[in-house]
Amino acid sequence: MVKAIIAPSILAGDFAELGCECHKMFKSGSDWVHIDVMDGHFVPNITLGPPVIQSLRKAVPRGGADGKSASFFDCHMMVANPEQWVPEIAKAGGDQYTFHYEATKDPLALVKLIKSHGMKAACAIKPGTSVDVLYPLAEHLDMALVMTVEPGFGGQKFMASMMPKVADLRAKYPNMNIQVDGGLGADTIPAAAEAGANVIVAGTSVFKATDPAEMIQFLRDRVNN
Ligand code: DX5
Numbered sequence: 001m002v003k004a005i006i007a008p009s010i011l012a013g014d015f016a017e018l019g020c021e022c023h024k025m026f027k028s029g030s031d032w033v034h035i036d037v038m039d040g041h042f043v044p045n046i047t048l049g050p051p052v053i054q055s056l057r058k059a060v061p062r063g064g065a066d067g068k069s070a071s072f073f074d075c076h077m078m079v080a081n082p083e084q085w086v087p088e089i090a091k092a093g094g095d096q097y098t099f100h101y102e103a104t105k106d107p108l109a110l111v112k113l114i115k116s117h118g119m120k121a122a123c124a125i126k127p128g129t130s131v132d133v134l135y136p137l138a139e140h141l142d143m144a145l146v147m148t149v150e151p152g153f154g155g156q157k158f159m160a161s162m163m164p165k166v167a168d169l170r171a172k173y174p175n176m177n178i179q180v181d182g183g184l185g186a187d188t189i190p191a192a193a194e195a196g197a198n199v200i201v202a203g204t205s206v207f208k209a210t211d212p213a214e215m216i217q218f219l220r221d222r223v224n225n
């Protein structure tokens with residue numbers, strides 16, 4: 001049985017305080033932080049890129065301030081040319097590189113490129129993309145991401161209609177990390193957990209919670225139980 005991994009999306013944080021926001025999330029018990037990189041081409045929004053990730057890595061070093069805690073940077077690359085940014089994201093301190101299936105001509109070559117730069121490799125599919133495209137790739141992936149909103153913006157409504165994709169993947173790959181991203185919170189986590197998702201991205205619901213630590217724990221318990 002795969003374990004819950006909770007990955008707050010810093011897109012919902014205060015961009016003037018990103019380092020503090022990351023610290024806050026790790027202190028609140030998050031497993032990863034989810035970093036949404038958008039280029040204004042693949043999606044109609046621009047967020048941040050390698051220089052910001054590099055600064056965040058300095059603020060939140062691997063091994064953590066206490067020398068024990070991990071600080072895993074889950075980089076969701078919503079970019080038109082995912083091959084281009086692999087070396088820079090690796091150098092900046094990314095731990096996992098999630099590219100979009102729709103953005104590349106040769107997903108398997110990209111997976112190999114990502115791994116050769118020492119990062120974990122993951123592949124995302126947009127709501128309109130069939131889950132079938134992931135099957136030839138699955139054995140090479142560290143994670144699959146089933147988008148539950150159209151990528152580009154935080155705070156959108158969770159698409160429950162994506163859950164059959166998650167259930168299909170889970171049935172075929174009992175031990176795979178399956179991530180869902182978009183609109184996850186207290187109301188929508190039951191559907192995602194039942195379908196078999198274990199890696200939960202949550203922006204708005206965690207950052208806007210009165211007690212982020214409590215929300216992180218709530219999401220985790222709902223996946224693990
Ligand atoms: C959307 C991003 C998501 C987003 C999730 O394109 O990939 O990571 O930040 O935010 P919420 O949880 O607010 O839907």
Ligand code: ZN
Binds near residue numbers: 009035036076181
């Ligand atoms: Zn994302």
